[in-house]
Amino acid sequence: MEVADAKQLKEFEAENTKPKPKPKQMLAEQMMVVATLKEMLGKNF
Template sequence: MEVSEAKRLKALEAENAKLKKMLAEQMLDVATLKEMLGITF
């Protein structure tokens, strides 16, 4: 693996971690809102 490929991989892994965190936060927000509204599934 070349240096540029390793840097790209590291950047993609960082972006992936950021997106996973954003998704988890949004899922928590939705769950909280559903609980506040008394919606159950």
């Protein structure tokens, strides 16, 4: 294993240990984004 491979492996391991957002949380965040964009563009929808 080369140094670059070891670094990449460490990055993947660090990424996999991060807590993942739950589907309901992701949906709520996206709904907030959509509502904010609609408000910013005016309620012409």
